[in-house]
Amino acid sequence: MTMTAGELRELRADIEDFHSAYCAMLDEGHLDQWPDHFTEDAIYRVTSRENFDAGLPAGLVYAEGRTMLRDRAYAIGNTQMFAPRTVLHYVANVRVLGAEGGCVVARANYLLLQTLIEGPTTLHQAGCYHDVFVRRAGRLLLRERQCVYDTALVANDLVYPV
Amino acid sequence: MTMTAGELRELRADIEDFHSAYCAMLDEGHLDQWPDHFTEDAIYRVTSRENFDAGLPAGLVYAEGRTMLRDRAYAIGNTQMFAPRTVLHYVANVRVLGAEGGCVVARANYLLLQTLIEGPTTLHQAGCYHDVFVRRAGRLLLRERQCVYDTALVANDLVYPV
């Protein structure tokens, strides 16, 4: 990585802005805009830390390509199984691990809170984003997002994106 | 918004500094300093996401003007109903939505943890700040803060500022 300290700070700030916009989009329920944050050939995966550490391909959620993300977003938005709830995402500890060949490898810890209608707010999922970003027309896009969660007991109704 | 990328980064950093100082003030119990973070004619409101989305004016807490905030701060600090507790605020995902005519519109997710004496720490309120800032003598002040919370079951003893 041959960036100056100042360039690195700017890159981290850009990634933080990406996370904030991405999370707001999900928190506000604009699921249809979710695939737009990924490249055409992106990989999106939600998996446990145990699986991740063991190098296992399996995961709770796996999608390859923006088309699969679009199908997924449509399904979530139109299924009766999706009980009314609101979500809030919190991102912290953003780290840039490397930037080479137009790709930026980054990590961040995330916290996903969920509130069912008439229920309390609960800690729904806590984990670490393993991201690979690329820039398209000046804008950051995810080429890969692996959401590696610690929470062992993930409700099987988890369809909502992280 | 006609700001450069660098100016926007600086503005976000300033807002983050505001949040950190504001939260520390509350976390450390300096309630008397709370109104000083608002303009003389500020609006402060705590309301549910449901109410907010429906455009309803009602809310858990509503205050108009720094004088009302002062009364409120005094009442909280001097009431016997206020059980001993400590609070911790966490702010994440700060977004600048616009800056025009001297006003800055911004959002951020907040998490309010509460610990009752001899009790565990609980997630007391999770939500999104809908803020309007202005600058007075170089310092950011809130002209409007709407704390839009997801948490449906807010204890009715919630008098402490968010």
Place this chain on the structure above:
Amino acid sequence: MTMTAGELRELRADIEDFHSAYCAMLDEGHLDQWPDHFTEDAIYRVTSRENFDAGLPAGLVYAEGRTMLRDRAYAIGNTQMFAPRTVLHYVANVRVLGAEGGCVVARANYLLLQTLIEGPTTLHQAGCYHDVFVRRAGRLLLRERQCVYDTALVANDLVYPV
């Protein structure tokens, strides 16, 4: 503090990078690298807000000097009492309080989540870092870290660093 606004922003960004790297090291279980984040004569303490406010020296954990931290890291990594768990640290609200004579006084709120194998993720400790940083060979190191926690019911198995 005779720093410019720009220098202060850079210093805060550096401290945020420190926190992110420090937390990732702990979250990923590289306990052997933990002492490297402190100066040779560092003080590390974990104590309740009640104790801290009362000026009491006692605390849940107290270590003086990098050697004690090394012993501690070794003990934690090699004890059978340490039930399998994963941790996630979240740092927010970083504040630089002062920078003089080569020392930087800073605060930040932290959230420590813990997941026992086959169990849910729980809020394990919430508190405020009271830090003193120094720079050695361009790198920030902790000369003092006091983790002042609100959580009253800390499990007595808390040996893992904060």
